[in-house]
Amino acid sequence: METLIEVNKKEENWIIIFEFTWELDETNADKTFKSIYEAIGDFGNKKIILNMSGLKYLNSKSIGYIADVFSNIEDNEWQMQITNCSEWVKDILELVGITTIVPTVDDEKDAIKAMS
DSSP: OOOOEEEEEEEETTEEEEEEEEEEOTTTHHHHHHHHHHHHOSSTTOEEEEEEEEEEEEOHHHHHHHHHHHHHHHHTTOEEEEEOOOHHHHHHHHHTTHHHHSOEESOHHHHHHHHO
């Protein structure tokens, strides 16, 4: 059975924002990130925010996908930020070192301002 995950996409100031709700795990990570890659298209000329405000859990596979998206964005000299993490999600991202490579801010509005 697939774990419930919801990802909403919106755009603001030419920035693609993905808002995550529920859980990212082994049962839904591949499908979820496949749709994110499709929504991004080519990685040229892209600014992306991953808003984790509703995310309750993420596994190592999901973290790998986040790192891969960032790598593609960075290779094309564009920007990505992670925002609105719960303390638990932020602790996990810090533990695996993602926050040292992907800019992580507390609020989506701050990320939008920094990227505009």
